[in-house]
Structures are given as structure tokens and as C-alpha cells.
Amino acid sequence: MTPLARTLATLAFLALMLAGLGCVVTHLAGAGGANVAAAFTGRNLLDGRFSAVLDKAVVAALPKTPALDDLASGLAYRLFGDAGAQVRAGCPGWLFLAEELVETKGGEGNLAARARLAVRIRDEMARRNIALVVLPVPDKAELAADGLCGLAVADQARGRRGAWQAASAALGLDQVEIATGWPKGAVLRTDTHWNGAGASFAARRLAEAITRRLGPGDTGVTLKESAPASRVGDLMRLAGLSRSWPWSGPAPDEVSEVRAAIARSGGLLDDVPVPSVLLAGSSYSLNSGFADRLQAASGREVAQKSREGSGFAGALLDILDATPQMLDGVRLVVWEFPMRVLTQPLTEAELRHLGDRT
Numbered sequence: 001m002t003p004l005a006r007t008l009a010t011l012a013f014l015a016l017m018l019a020g021l022g023c024v025v026t027h028l029a030g031a032g033g034a035n036v037a038a039a040f041t042g043r044n045l046l047d048g049r050f051s052a053v054l055d056k057a058v059v060a061a062l063p064k065t066p067a068l069d070d071l072a073s074g075l076a077y078r079l080f081g082d083a084g085a086q087v088r089a090g091c092p093g094w095l096f097l098a099e100e101l102v103e104t105k106g107g108e109g110n111l112a113a114r115a116r117l118a119v120r121i122r123d124e125m126a127r128r129n130i131a132l133v134v135l136p137v138p139d140k141a142e143l144a145a146d147g148l149c150g151l152a153v154a155d156q157a158r159g160r161r162g163a164w165q166a167a168s169a170a171l172g173l174d175q176v177e178i179a180t181g182w183p184k185g186a187v188l189r190t191d192t193h194w195n196g197a198g199a200s201f202a203a204r205r206l207a208e209a210i211t212r213r214l215g216p217g218d219t220g221v222t223l224k225e226s227a228p229a230s231r232v233g234d235l236m237r238l239a240g241l242s243r244s245w246p247w248s249g250p251a252p253d254e255v256s257e258v259r260a261a262i263a264r265s266g267g268l269l270d271d272v273p274v275p276s277v278l279l280a281g282s283s284y285s286l287n288s289g290f291a292d293r294l295q296a297a298s299g300r301e302v303a304q305k306s307r308e309g310s311g312f313a314g315a316l317l318d319i320l321d322a323t324p325q326m327l328d329g330v331r332l333v334v335w336e337f338p339m340r341v342l343t344q345p346l347t348e349a350e351l352r353h354l355g356d357r358t
Contacts, residue, residue: 074248
């Protein structure tokens, strides 16, 4: 940013702050100040109630305009490198999810509990005579460490992948490791997920594991890829930078859409066989054409049953709880999950399958 642009951005930020202060003063001078004055007692000062009332009054006084919110977020990012509470700004143009970088209280116990849950899932698949292949996705902070530019990463976060490997080593899980050999620049800058190159790399590694278990696939799959287009990443939205001016936030990633075309034999009215492979994963399995790339790499049709916010095993537990008949005829389940969730608090569904909730 040039000195003139920096000066103008600073003046605009100060003007915005002064305008907000004016709104607060006006609000408190009128009816909004009555509640604050009434709450100003010694008892309320000691127990924090006065601060809570004052905070609510200040928030109520601020103008509710998305344009101003976007401007404030953009200025905070450009001037101070501040991307909000849920996002951290790394090297220029790079954003990271805060929960990947910080320590979670009780995280080690949460990871150990999920290792026990993995045993339950492994045994359930074995009971159904279904092969299980697990794809743990390392944190973006590890796969794109050169984009951090000094961002602090907690020891718990740095050791998460190693802790899972140690906890799951004796469980007999067929796990696909993708950190080794991960191609440079294979994750999105403004999004938590992999890009097309990363999705292709992970799909090829996973396809090798599927082939070892089921043999070579014989389904003809071709990929159709669109021209790259700008896409606002989920981290830009979380940081309030999705509608910011070009000077105030990172440039969106350029992303291509990918679709798989499957060559099936028989007529249009013939029954289509149930896919022998089912993918139950997280948003990683829904991004950058991962499922389509997996079908092309494995030569097999794959049933996509992943969902956003699946966490460790949400999509798979949903199937076991609500639609177990979906597994009829399935020979292999791919269980994909992002490693960042391993240390997060357990969900109600996870606790229930562990027997800690009825």
C-alpha cells in the first residue's frame, strides 16, 4: 500500500470510529441511557452486571449496515492484519481458521475418546462385511505452513497429527496418509479447503487404497473442468471480507468447477447398480470436485454421502442412525475427516455412540 493510500485508509477508519462514537453518545443521551443509569449501582459494578448492560447499550446504538461492517472489517484487515475472532491473517493474501491454531482445553481427552469411537465404527463396518478406508485430512496450517508468516501455532495443534497416529496405530485402521509428498500450493488461500491440485492428489492416494482392497475399477469416468473463476472463500466470509473493496482484503481464489461423466452400459431404462463405494466425509469431500476426481482415479462410481459440518464422523454416524439400509450392497466405505476436529469437544452423536449419552 502506498503512503497516500495508507493515510487515506487511516483517516477513513478514524472517521468511521468517530461516527460510531457519535451514534453511541446520541443513543445514551436519550432513552437508551436510562437503562444504563439505572444499572449504575455499587452491587452491579462489583458483579459485572453494569458492564453487561453498557455493552448491550453500545451494541444497540451502533448502526446495523452491512456496508459499514464490511468497511470496518476491510480497514481492520488492511491496517492491523486483523481478520476477526475466527480467522487469522498470515502472509499477504493468506487466511487460516483460528481453531486450527489454538489449544483446546481437554483436547487430548477428546482425541482419545475419538480413537475409542473409531473402534466402534471399525467393528460395525466389519460386522456388515464392509471394508473401511480412513482419510484424515491434515490441518491447512500444516499443509500450507509457508503461508503462516509467523502466525502462532499452539503445541497441541502442531502435534495433533502425530497424536492421532499414535492413538490409532494399534486400531487396525486402513488409513491414507497425504501429508507426505503434498504438492506445494495445493490448498486455497482464502478458504479452509484444498484446491483442485490438492483434491486430485488426495483422490489418487485414496484410489490406490481402494484398489488394494477391491481390485482395479472398470468404470469409464471422464472429468469436465470449467475455466477458473473467482470464488470468495469461507474464511473471507468468516472474517467479514466477502464484500470488501479490493484494497481492503485478500484477492479471492481462482477455482474451476469439475464434473464427472460416467459411461454406463445398457439402456436408459435399465437398472443402475448401487455403487460399491460410499464416501462419508466432511466439507473437504464436497469441495474442489473431490468425489468426481476420486471416481476418475479409482475407475469406480462413488456414492456421495458427505455433509458440511460433519466433523469427525457426523456423516457416517447419521447413516448408521437414520439410514443404515444405505449400506446394503456397499463393499467399501471411505471415511474422511479433517484432523482439526480431533481435539474439539465431542458432539451429542459421538457421545451417544460411545455410550455416554442415552
